[in-house]
Amino acid sequence: MTDASKYYKIEENKLIRTHRTCPKCGTGFFLGDHYDRYVCGFCRYTVFKRKGKKGTTGGARRRTPRKRTKSN
Ligand SMILES: [Zn+2]
Numbered sequence: 001m002t003d004a005s006k007y008y009k010i011e012e013n014k015l016i017r018t019h020r021t022c023p024k025c026g027t028g029f030f031l032g033d034h035y036d037r038y039v040c041g042f043c044r045y046t047v048f049k050r051k052g053k054k055g056t057t058g059g060a061r062r063r064t065p066r067k068r069t070k071s072n
Contacts, residue, residue: 020047
């Protein structure tokens with residue numbers, strides 16, 4: 001038996017999960033908390049933590065190809 005009580009807490013009759021669960025294995029499987037990612041110990045599913053800082057993905061502007069207007 002694993003002590004799952006530490007993975008969630010109950011506040012105001014609502015169950016609040018403090019750990020992320022594996023979408024592949026189901027709600028019973030919690031992801032291991034690493035410093036930059038969550039990893040499922042069962043299927044090795046990995047979820048990278050998103051940092052609140054901007055610039056990692058939003059900084060690089062994606063180039064949109066412009067429509068070429070043919071002007072003969
Ligand atoms: Zn899993």
